Amino acid sequence: MRKILIVGAGQAGLQLALGLQAQGYEVTVMSNRTADEIRGGRVMSTQMQFHTALQNERDIEVNFWESQTPKVEGLGVSVADPESVHGPGETQRAINWLGMLDGYAQSVDQRVKMSGWMETFAQRGGQLVIHGAAVSDLDFFAKKYDLVLVAAGKGELVSMFERDAERSPYDAPQRALAVSYVTGLGQRPEHPDTEAVRCNLVPGVGELFVMPCLTTTGRCDILFWEGIPGGPLDVFQGIKDPNEQLAKTLELMEEFTPWEYARATKVELTDAGGTLSGRYAPTVRKPVGRLPGGGRVLGVADVVVANDPITGQGSNSASKCAAAYLASILERGDKPFDEEWMQQTFDRFWADVQHTTKWTNAMLAPPPEHILNLIGAAGELQPVADRFANGFNNPADFEEFFYDPAKTEAYLGSVAGG
Structure with missing residues (x-):
């Protein structure tokens, strides 16, 4: 039985772990937090998954929350008229439409999904180790396992993977990010019976995304600002209080997207952990990490391809990466997981995700x-x-x-x- 270590308990790491476990592999998952700590912690992303990513979960039968989660059937775009952006309530829409999805999308709060998947993995006999791994730990583990996968997209471990300059056109963050999970959002008057993701584009300023979600307390909506650095939306960095972040989010909605603010006047945060803010530079990295002791590890999902969330692709790319890596591992049989195989496995993923990266980087630039x-x-x-x-x-x-x-x-x- 082949032994595989996955460092990181996010979308890609746990999806891959559960898929391998179902095929009889001896899998260890290393997480820096317990399931309870994740469930009771802060939100981690917006994670709207479209049909292909959802199908990957159905294929390995880990779509535990599908029946409870809002089914998003449409994706709408509104564009603010730049000439009308003068003050609260004055901004008008130059464009407003709703496209219909062939297969519905869904968003499950990662606190719900990752804690549930971790518990399932352990209940099915998987070894779950609660430990924040360092490079020195991997040096030791690389000798004990047939394959070590790094699926923890932040911290020291990412530094093992060299930035791929040819595939990374940006070397600085392109947006300042601020997320609030809320209840009490009113229906959209244009399509009250259709659940939809709404993309509100404010030229030269940034974007507001509004999307339905399932969180720890049930149905909610996510308000997500992406601000051009140095612009009027880049105001969240020093805010620590969740209610202050929500108040600032609503203030900006009133000024730049009053059509969304009109249905948000009674919203409240889902919980004390319902906000998130930050920024990062979109980066593609080379997939093979070299350890001091000579071992090799393979990077997974946003360790190797971290796109800006402007196109909502993070959890989708993570799901696609896990599915591609699962297929590659199963096809390898008893052959060694050598560096050549690692590169080929990443290339299989890149053949798909390159389109996501190109599109996302295009959407970050002023539109031609x-x-x-x-x-x-x-x-x-x-x-x-x-x-x-x-x-x-x-x-x-x-x-x-x-x-x-x-x-x-x-x-x-x-x-x-x-």
């Missing part, structure tokens, strides 16, 4: 004219809105109509003419 035309046309042509929305599940499709102005023009012409 043909993209503005595309987003505007989606308000008049429902097939365009639907295709854009479904790109969140399959970012590879953006190659066909998004980046190249000629392809965009041809696509819009075909839809309008059809």
Whole structure:
């Protein structure tokens, strides 16, 4: 029986651990927190997962919360009119539309999912070690296990993985992030019966995302600001009090997205741990970490590909990474997990996630004219809105109509003419 160590208990690490466990592998998961500490801690992300990522969980039968979680059937885009951004309540929308998803999306608070998956892993006989691993620990473990995977995306361990400059166009954070989990959000008047993710774009300022979620106390909504550094939304860094963060979030909504603020006047935080803020530079790293003692470890998910959350792809990429790595490990059989295999395994993941990285980096930049035309046309042509929305599940499709102005023009012409 092959022995595998996974360091990190997030979406990718635990999904992969449970998948390997079901196939008879002897798996150890190392986490720096217990399940109870995770469940009772702060929120960790926004984690909206689209169809492919959800299917990966169904395939290994760990979709425990699917029936309880809001089913997100649409993805809406609103764009503020830059000329109307003057003061609270004055901002108007230049664009507003809703695209329909082919398969629904869902968001389960990672405090719920990761604590539940950890407990399931342990109940099924997996070895769960509560320990904050250092590089020196991995030096020891690399000799004891057939394969060591690093799925802890923060801290000392990430430094083992070299930044891939060719695939990392940004060397500084592109957005300041602020998340609040709330209850009491009113329905949207435009589509009161359709659960949807709403993307509100404020040109030159940033973005507000609003999405339904299942949290520790039940149904909630997430308010998520992404602010351009140094701009009017970059005001959360010094805020420690959760209620103060929510108050600032609502104040900014009133000024920049009053159509969202109108349904948020009675919201309250879900719990004392319901806020998160920070920033990080989007980075792609080389997948093989070299240990001082000569061993090799393989990086997983955001250890090796950390995109900005502007396109909501973090948990989706993590799920896809876990599925790709699971398939690669199973196919390897009894052969050694050597450095060549590690690179090939990452390449299998990169073949998919490269499209996510390209799209995310494009969305961080000011949109060129043909993209503005595309987003505007989606308000008049429902097939365009639907295709854009479904790109969140399959970012590879953006190659066909998004980046190249000629392809965009041809696509819009075909839809309008059809």
